[in-house]
Amino acid sequence: MSQCSSFFDFIAHARPELMPAARWGTDGPKTWSADEVQRTILPQLTHGTTVLAIKYDEGVVIAGDRRATEGYQVASRRMEKVFKTDSHSAVAIAGVAGPCVEMAKLFAVELEHYEKLDGVPLSCEGKANRLGHMVKANFPMVMQGLVVIPLFVGFDVKQNTGRIFKYDVTGGKYEETDYHAVGSGGKDARVTVKERFRKNVSESETITLALQALLSAAEEDVGTGGPDVFRGIYPTLKLVDAQGVRDVEESQVASLCEPLARARLERE
């Protein structure tokens, strides 16, 4: 029996057909020239979506829009892109829906599995590294266009601070000091946050900033959905702090979106 506490490594050994990379089929990964990657893969890296994370005085807000697209079609209006992965961490994922949701689910099992086997949860850095390994293992699928780019947020109980980690498709892990956004609307969201960000502001101000950034992204990017007041669909936000992970109530998001959208109209 293996001595490792990783669920990912366990299924790789015991049930390889359950691994995300089982999508390769039996022929193994297709090889691409650098030029093909440039033309075919890179444009897909920013598959429709905007997800972002912003630090506040006591933790981190992590948020995402709800739209999923298939080419020029809206595939889903209620997609959930922010996932609680254990008591003190969450991921938001941009990329192709299927592998994204699968990675978030597998990552949550990975963390729980470790915690149960070893009796203690992984450190914040350890969780971020583990996710990096999973993104790296996904690389052959990136070559087939199945891109998964997560944004990891955790509360580091030892350092008593919230932390944000971003990844590239090769599994590279980079820590961000204040905020980050990924997805097709990521750049618009980042610019909005950049203009207004201040360190150590309150939770409620940061929630508002996150919503403003998502509104900007939804206005500029077709792949990002804005608040849908008719259907009552709003972006999802989670707060990650010393108390753990909790949802921002949909009613609160709804009541915040209204004045933000109105203020925008009035400026125009």
Next chain:
Amino acid sequence: MSLPFYVSPEQLMQDKAEYAKKGIAKGRSIVAMEYGDGVLFVADNPSSSLFKISEIYDTIAFSGAGKYSEFERLRKAGIQHADLKGFMYSREDVTARALANAYSQTLGTIFSQELKPFEVEILLAQIGNGSRETELYRIAFDGTIFHEKQRVAIGGRADAVLSALRARDSETVPDVKTALTHCIHALETATDQKVSLDGLEVATLDRTRVGRKFRRVAFQEANALLS
């Protein structure tokens, strides 16, 4: 060259069973009993870091008595079984019954095929929405499963612990404080010595919790509960 001695299968099994029982009898006892909100586990365990009670899945907890290395191996295998099943199917498809069966198969095979049987006893508990859905299983060293009601004890003096618990039986399901008092009393009666709270490992499966129901009860909390 001389032929090996003939040993009858009965004798062989009996010897193995005796060996396993002896090993288990050396260990300390663990008791689990139903209380109002779920199941309470109390283990006679002086170590505060090497646990005998552990979480397996959302509503399932595990406890092992006997040889540490052996029940630890079974505990890990149980977590792998549960996480794999929950990942492949759904979280609600992970059941203590299936897990108890898997343990029974493993222990049964080891008992009949290996030279040295496992010197362990396993206790599995699962809680549901109401107290009627609580399931308690005891799996013996040879793979025999016992489906128990209300209370179960494993380890060295399991029978003595159980009869001490039965003596204090009441009609109603006790609250957590009463259950803890009963369990401690039963362990004290069985060992015939005073048990101090910091020499105990206490945990619960608590159905009032959201998500994962398993929780360790720290010394201070247990102390506050009793006083």
